[in-house]
Amino acid sequence: MPSMLDAVVVGAGPNGLTAAVELARRGLAVEIFEAAEAIGGGARTEELTLPGFRHDPCSAVHPLGVGSPAFRALPLARYGLEWLHPELPMAHPFPDGTAAVLARSVGETASSLGARDAGGYRRLLAPFLGHWDSIAPDILRTPWLGLPQDPVAWARFGMLAIQPLNWLARRFQDEKARGMLAGLAAHAIAPTSGLATSGIALLFALAGHEVGWPVPRGGSQAIADALGAHLADHGGVVHTDFEVRRLDELPPARAYVFDTSPTALARIAGLGSAYRSYRYGPSVFKLDYALDGPVPWTAPEARRAGTVHIGATRTEIDAALHAAVEGADPSVPFLITAQPSLIDPTRAPAGKHTFWAYGHVPHGWTGDATEVIERQLERFAPGFRDLVLARAVAGPPQLAARNANYVGGDTACGAFAGLQTVLRPKLARVPYATAHPAVFLC
Template identity: 55%
Template sequence: MASSFYDAVVVGSGPNGLAAAITLAQAGRSVCVFEAKKTIGGGARTQELTLPGFHHDVCSAIHPLGIGSPFFRTLPLERYGLEWIHPLAPLAHPLDDGTAMLLERSIAATGETLGCDAVAYRRMMEPFAAQWDKIANAFLGPLRPQSARHPLLMTHFGLEAIRGAKGLAQQHFRGERARAMFAGMAAHSMLPLEQGPSAAFGLVLGIVGHALGWPLPRGGSQCISDALAAHLRTLGGDIITDHEVATIEELPDARAVLFDVTPKQLIRIVGKQLPEHYIRSLQGYRYGPGAFKIDYALDEPVPWLASECLLAGTVHIGGTLEEIATSERQVAQGQPPDHPFVLVAQQSLFDETRAPAGKHTLWAYCHVPNGST
């Protein structure tokens, strides 16, 4: 049961809400987190969505920026059962000719799958992969004094990252294989690939793939949330689940209230206590594209034509740079894509806890226009 007073109350138990609560508790503040669902985690949850014994990630599944988070790396999450599993390759990108490119931890090994662009790819990634910690500390968080350190590195990275992914790939690579693999990584931005800073997503995901990998948590993404919650409780924090906050008045008294919610939810909960100009800003918030996701319970792994795909935790199915760019452009224009770029995770190939013995799970989604039904 919640206390009658806290230094801070956090509404929403996604990773951001839990991280905020932990930061406050580490500073000696009393804090309570309220979560509308029966389980914590927001987008980092795992449930039996298809058949008994098949454990599917509800939203997020593969976590390069989880293992790469400067904040997460300061926490003893492994003490609470979080274990990262690294697939043999972070990413596979098959093409219609039956071959596939592999993003591997080794830049050289990755280059071997990129044909004529092996050297160009190494020149792009090597300077950044060796400096991942500096890039992460500068860009994965709020603007701080350390963001201005290493000006030459940050200028080099920034000038590449701010661009559209399509133009950057066409400038650096001559062949279709490297262009396609970079396009798939950049499409995680959910932006048209002609638009900046979509290149930043391709660069960051490629760099962290080489520096740290694209791991998945044993047992599912829920284990990340559970580890964060367990650490918060050891610091004295409270967590209240299955309690949807309808109005701010129902919360305990607190010196501060933090919201890990959407703009529309914030208006509904706080209402007229916010300044009118801020309410107008929230009402004008432009939501990005949505995702259409399907979870599969399988009798056997996917029989990929390109068998290298069985080495990867993540598979990008989208074809060439032009095909992926067309798909993402159509989504941005409000049109369901004719040939959607599909992102696939096959966790059970590497984590036996996800499915009954001999069975498998598959997690797949594509981008769709906002408001799609």
Template identity: 40%
Template sequence: MGSRATIVGSGPNGLAAAVSLARAGYDVRVLEAHSAIGGGVRTAGLTLPGFHHDVGSAVHPAARSSPFFRAFGLSERIDWITPEASYAHPLDGGRAVMAWHDLDRTVDGLGRGGHAYRALIAPLSRRIRELVDFTGDQLLRVPRHPMLVAGFGARMLATGTPAGRATFSPEVEAMLTGVLAHGNTPLPSLAAAASGLFLAAHAHTAEGWSLPRGGAQRIADALVEDLKAHGGTVETGTLVRDLGGLDWGDPGAGDLLLLDTAPRLLLTHPDIPERYARAIRAYRHGSAAAKVDFALDGPVPWTAADVAHAPTVHLGGARAEIESGENAVAAGRVPEHPYVLAVQPSAVDPSRAPEGRHVLWAYIHVPPASTIDPTELVTAQLERFAPGFRRRVMASHAVTAAERARFNPSDVDGDILGGAFTITQAVRRPVLSRTPWRTPIPGVYLASASTPPGPGVTGMPGWRAARQALSDRTGVPVSLDDLFG
């Protein structure tokens, strides 16, 4: 096409947009504020030599089912690990409930609650491609699989309302609540149910809750390799604070600007219409995350031995305790016993630490811009379910919500999901539109998790922004097969 495209942000969505446009013939450059590429999919030595920690996401349930990454061939470009157990949920008394990759094994382990769990999850797991098709786009459209969508809605009511969840055993309640709490939103809620069911359904698909061998950085590296093979470039250490001063070309000549950033960066553009600016100002960001990484001298000493098989572990005990903690965060308080989302990647990937050593990644939810250091709160929950954990710690590295926001301006006040995850904002993300990636500024598009389909390492917001830009330019719909077939 002979035109230029500038992408602000080298997270998976920015790089997905960059790869798509480069393959379409654009001269693409990516501007990244940090000294390293990847945004939410970076791996770095945060503690001691030889220990490799994921800076952002670590386990990627939706990456391998993503239409963009399937077309891109990500599973053929990097080595994925599909663990025996997708996730574990320790309980007091030395017990744990396990979401094994094998659904039958999971159901057997849940005892009397197993039948209800199978009825809830199995239909979604069997039709994961159709579920991804529905959730992977903006929701203002007629779904292609209406019966699946109706079933998904019924399951949201079953898990996202007090009346519905009363049908489950305490063990199933706890396990489901641990997954629903990923949404960092009040519990119970339909929004948390939607995101949690989507994740839980992936636990028993062919790919399970996979993680890249060597760390999340492998995803960014694969995208950048393809970008460079198609003539694109990446400029690190380039922080864009003001779009008014950014030289991104001439929209009249077909040049494009795509933003893998928080929507509020658009407010710095001199040509933004006031009505659109008001909508962007009204877009809400949610609660934050405070994270800590540990270098350990051995494996986590879980009381329930099966937990060692699961890279992802949800800590928080029974349903009522997790809900109380998450609702405290939503009300602006840090609970004494917070829900902890932990990942032990070296349990299945020995390349992540020196021989015999291990890494552990963990975060808690906190109010926006919190300065709470999560280390002791996380350690206390780990000691509760793995006595002796504290003695395993060789070094740790913590990032508060406030520090995260300074490190990555897209994580507004430490919100890592690109905006509060509510039913309203699932539809209005960040504005109510059938084409929310397009802005009213000619040539400028949003390509971040603040646009559909929202958070998660899928590349889909970036692809959909690039597709919108290409279709607007040519007047012809563009498909993944056109670029990657």
């Protein structure tokens, strides 16, 4: 090891690993220090229920992974990362047994919304189709990196994206379109009246058409493993089981890059109250299932989808999100679910399936949402409970204990609210720089 490293990265989640790879590819000496026993952070895969059933404790479906400009610039397939695409990226079933779908085809998606809204959906997406390679970098980049690649498309997208989803929903007449868009916006874990929630819906819809909503073969751990192997090929070193409590526990380096929460960074680097105004958001209640067969969805489209959103109406979805934000116990939760074993046979023994589901709950909530989540699943897939062989339950305390970045169980690592939707972790010309000239957040 050199007397002084070029960079030390704290945290081996996808952001930390990607930052380390980018530095190492440029010939810099880089080491990562990770508190857990394995790399991955939110991209892990484990046998949480029964032997042979491989579950993703956090992220499972990766439209912004396969579509990431950073990942697309790396030869991760060479290191074993293979994206598997379901027949339908997403289905949103309704109580009458029908469903709206997010298909790779805009036409198929539009048709599923009904005759009155099909044209409106086509017109909404038309300006952005075929432009993912310019739009995605412009949307996902940090705002101080200069002018966007495609200023016209960026401005047009931004004018829509900044709106609350409730405004965007007024373009549509029927519940299928409104409900599907609300479900897409709910990935922000914020009420649909919130600033820029339309942007989340548009981004996920566009990703579905342009790059898909795939899962990695073998589980999300494959993403971390590919990044780790690529890093090793460039001389990077990873230390696991090393919890960093103070900056002086780390080797000398020209720069320290933190893949942690802002508050953890402030504590470790001795930055005091630098992030005292940073807000954390609602949590999730996560369930991983080992099933005796596929989920018996009433809507046939849901049986072909990798991801299934569960919420009967836009109003019902918004009420569930408001309850989580306002500290109320969940009663009729909006659910985001995934069926990776439908397309990846490595996830479960022959004839069996894994199932991934979560609903939203208040920050730090200590209750048990298993019953209300399964009641909601039974509403759209009668007989679901009869297939359950085992379940792994993780509420906010368990999520926070598993990953220190999930403060209060907030898997988004920060509230999607106010200026924090676009300027995080703080209002500054370069928000990821800190008062310490050698310390950065990634």
